[in-house]
Each structure stands twice: as C-alpha cells, then as structure tokens.
Amino acid sequence: MTGPHTEVVVLDIEGTTGSLTYVRDVLFPYARRELAGWFTRHAQESRVRQVAEDVRTELDRPDLDTDGVVAALAAWSDADVKAAPLKTVQGWIWAEGYASGALHGHVYPEVPAALRAWKAAGVRVVIYSSGSAAAQLDWFRHTAYGDLSPLLDGYFDLRSAGSKTDPASYRTLAGAVGAHPGRLLFLSDAAAELDAAVQAGWHAVGVRREGDPRGPAVPRHRTVATLDPLLPGPSSASRPQETPASPESPQSHEVSPP
CATH class of the missing domain: 3.40.50.1000 (HAD superfamily/HAD-like)
Structure with a gap:
C-alpha cells in the first residue's frame, strides 16, 4: 500500500x-516507417527546424543537411538510442497516429x-x-x-x-x-x-x-x-x-x- x-x-x-511489446512492436516501428516522409512534410516548421538544429548540435555537425538529419534520426531509432531530438519527433509522429485512430496507448x-x-x-x-x-x-x-x-x-x-x-x-x-x-x-x-x-x-x-x-x-x-x-x-x-x-x-x- x-x-x-x-x-x-x-x-x-x-x-x-x-x-513493452506494444511500444517496441507497434509504436517504434510506426514512427520509423513514417519518419522520412513526416520530416519532409514538416521540415519548414519552426519546431522541426529547431529539432534539426538539436541533432546537429548533438552530433557536432553544424553543416548537416536535412537528409543527414533524417538519417541520424533513423540511425538512432534503429539503435534504440534515447536521444531527446528523436523522442520529440517520435512524439509528433505518434500524435498524428493517435488522432487518426491508427494508434492507441x-x-x-x-x-x-x-x-x-x-x-x-x-x-x-x-x-x-x-x-x-x-x-x-x-x-x-x-x-x-x-x-x-x-x-x-x-x-x-x-x-x-x-x-x-x-x-x-x-x-x-x-x-x-x-x-x-x-x-x-x-x-x-x-x-x-x-x-x-x-x-x-x-x-x-x-x-x-x-x-x-x-x-x-x-x-x-x-x-x-x-x-x-x-x-x-x-x-x-x-x-x-x-x-x-x-x-x-x-x-x-x-x-x-x-
């Protein structure tokens, strides 16, 4: 008690x-599949530009282009790295999935x-x-x-x-x-x-x-x-x-x- x-x-x-199974078998793969397309659609939003800067800072790669940022996020996802920029983007992707009914908690x-x-x-x-x-x-x-x-x-x-x-x-x-x-x-x-x-x-x-x-x-x-x-x-x-x-x-x- x-x-x-x-x-x-x-x-x-x-x-x-x-x-754990739902997170690893449903949520993570969903965000991974949607990552590249989602980032391209939202790349000009201020929140997404800030995440891109956070990725560059974390990697000490100020010259990294958008494709490089997406590749870094994808690599972190594949390695299950608990990097704050990745977690932020995953959350945004999941939000769209929840809103559409494709996901539930x-x-x-x-x-x-x-x-x-x-x-x-x-x-x-x-x-x-x-x-x-x-x-x-x-x-x-x-x-x-x-x-x-x-x-x-x-x-x-x-x-x-x-x-x-x-x-x-x-x-x-x-x-x-x-x-x-x-x-x-x-x-x-x-x-x-x-x-x-x-x-x-x-x-x-x-x-x-x-x-x-x-x-x-x-x-x-x-x-x-x-x-x-x-x-x-x-x-x-x-x-x-x-x-x-x-x-x-x-x-x-x-x-x-x-």
Whole structure:
C-alpha cells in the first residue's frame, strides 16, 4: 500500500503501466516507417527546424543537411538510442497516429482503477518516461479505456528532468512537483532507475509483469506484479477492473525484454 506520507507517485510507462511489446512492436516501428516522409512534410516548421538544429548540435555537425538529419534520426531509432531530438519527433509522429485512430496507448487492466484510487486518496500521480511529455499525454489520452489524462498531474521526460539513471534527475523532479524526496514513490521495471531514485532520497518499488522473461523480481528492490498492492482503500480482490472500450484487449500484449 502507498505509505501514509506519500504525496506523489511517479510512474514509468514501458513495463510498468503499459506493455513493452506494444511500444517496441507497434509504436517504434510506426514512427520509423513514417519518419522520412513526416520530416519532409514538416521540415519548414519552426519546431522541426529547431529539432534539426538539436541533432546537429548533438552530433557536432553544424553543416548537416536535412537528409543527414533524417538519417541520424533513423540511425538512432534503429539503435534504440534515447536521444531527446528523436523522442520529440517520435512524439509528433505518434500524435498524428493517435488522432487518426491508427494508434492507441496501452495500459494494463488495473491501471485506470489505480489512478482513480490514488486521486481519490489525494495522492498526485505524474509520469516520468524517456518518451517526450507530449507523447506521454497522447498515450494516456487514447487508451482502450478512454481518456485517462484527467487522472494525471504531470509529465516529465529527458528534456524536463534528465536521464532516468541519474540521481540528479530525481532531485530536479522533486523540486518541480514541490515535494520532499521522502514523500515521493517511484515505480519502474528498471533497477538502475530505481537505484537512482533511492540515491536521491525517494522510495522506490519495482514492477515486473507476469511472464516477463527477466524474471519476477527487479534486482535490489521490493517488486510487485501489478499496481494493486500499492493502492489505498479496498484490496485488489474487491477493486473492480475496467473493461476496455475497444475490441482489442490490452492483455494481448505481453512484456518482452528490453
């Protein structure tokens, strides 16, 4: 159960509230397929020109042309590099996919009720993921359970908070939400991220979904298989799960290794 002094719960997405498989098998390939065409269509927009400059800066290649920028983004995508310019562009591409109905954000069946339980208890819930804040918002706005974004209080990414394996990022995030580190709880499937949060004075709990080939426990951390054991109020046995509005069941996406 969330401790009586917990003010803010900070949630990871992949492997924690949503499936790794959906991200890796659906979202990433979708953005990769659309990347070149999307960038060409939007190349003259100020936001896209700024991303192009960010790529040149990151590569120390001020002379890189648009084709070179797209090639760099594609290479980062193929290598699963968590580069902020790539995450930003992926988020924009996904936004169009969500708007068209080609994509939806995956969440596990107990997540909507968990978010409602925390909100009812006065606990703020924010998201901290390597995907852009805009992509996070779109993810929770377009789930099979409807729009869950009203249940969330903020979104943090690599630009706004920093690397998820750096304790300084968690100190930054604590300041941003205005909470003492000891009143923050972080949930993630990655031991290195949980380690960093603990080093910053946070509480942290690992999440490993059933069937995860990495095993049932996150090394060095208390681990749960669902969010239910961490919730205030009724037990998981008496807490109803919601039914997805779409015909595709979120349970169809099993967790895969990173």
